[in-house]
Amino acid sequence: MAGASLLTLLDDISVILDDVSVMTKVAAKKTAGVLGDDLALNAEQVTGVRAERELPVVWAVAKGSFINKLILVPAALLISTVYPPLVTFLLMCGGLFLSYEGAEKIVHKFWPHILPHDEEQEARRKANADDSVDMVAFEKQKIKGAIRTDFILSAEIIVIALSAAAGATLLEKSLVLSIIAVAITVGVYGLVAGIVKMDDAGLYLRQQSGSFKQKVGDLLLSTAPKLMKFLSIAGTLAMFLVGGGILVHGIDFLHHGVEDLAHLTGIFESVTTMLLNAVVGLIVGLVVLFIMTMIGKWRGKDDGQAAH
Template identity: 85%
Template structure:
């Protein structure tokens, strides 16, 4: 009897683990776009930082990311248990944020005069050039900003993963979210650490004896800046694709409109759906940037008027 109970327990555990494995794979696929964006954004965080400070900055943000996940996973499970519709609302807010961030990046890149100039990069360069500046203290503000951005992206990933586990038991949801949270944090920040040190590895190999080592080193040195640029572009595209996809799935008339248009393209339906999602993300993002810029200018005028009096 005890043996039969043990076998039943083991069978139940096996079924749960199998279900968790399937749901984790689905969640990983659905969050791939945000992961690409997360990777690109975090790789950009150390652009312009002195080589000796790159890994400490990555490690500091990674620790903050783990703390973010420790807060977000229980919070997501609690919200989904108490009031599930709130998860959808938060997901839509995340989609709006991603679309806004993507549009702001594009406008800053091609029409920088439209938006207020971002002095962060210039300040970072000046700090790096000035030996009297305490870089550790200077970087604290930057690290805090990176952790805040990570919190939003992590929330997006957790909510998407939670949506892929809809209908599962609380235990299965907890396991799926925990596995995703740990895997993405280790994976993203491990890759970021590797990317930012790639040029240093290349320089080291170039100094070694042996033609092959030197060629590999030269390739890594030349590839590092190109990879960073590619990640920046890919991250921006991911913002539109993921943000737009979330908004389309959350608004019925948009979802059916995209679905009907994509269906007309036949074998290119999935590609068309992706492109339309990205277009929705771009349009919504540009509209949000315009609205927030106008509000910012109105507030600025009000402050100037009040200070004049």
């Protein structure tokens, strides 16, 4: 009897692990777009930090990201258990946020005069040019800002992963979210550390003897800025694909409309669906950006009038 019970237990564990594996793969696929943006954003956050401080800053943000996940995973599990509809609401909020942030990046790139002046970027530029600035204190501010941004993106990733495990048991959800949380944190910040040190590695190899090493060094030096640019573009596109996809799936008439239009394209249905999701994300993001910009201007006017 004991042997039979043990075999039954092992079989149950095997089934659970198989289910968790499948759900984790689905969750990883759904969160891939957000991960691209997370990677690009965190690599960009380190830009401007002095070379010898890049890895310590990445490590500090990574530790903050782990703490974020320790807060978010139990909170997501609690919400899904106590009031599951709230997960859908949070998912839609995340879709709006991603679309808004993507639209902000595009407008800032092509029509920067429309948006308010970026005081943080200006402060970063001045701090790097001024030797009298306490860079340790400045780094701490950057780290805090990066951890806050990571919290928002991590929340979106956790909620998307949770939606992929809908209908699963609490144990299976816990395992899926824990695996995703650890994997994305290690993966993202490991890649960020590698990306920010590419130019240093290239410079080191460029100074070595031997034509092969020098050629590899030249390749790394020329690739690093191109990779950063590619990640920035890919991350922005991912915002619209993921954000728009979330909104489309959460709004019935949009979902059916996109399905009907995509179905007309035949073999290109899946590509058309992605493009339509991106278009929805772009349009919604621009609308939200317009509203937020107007609110910001009205507040500025009110503050100015109050000061007088």
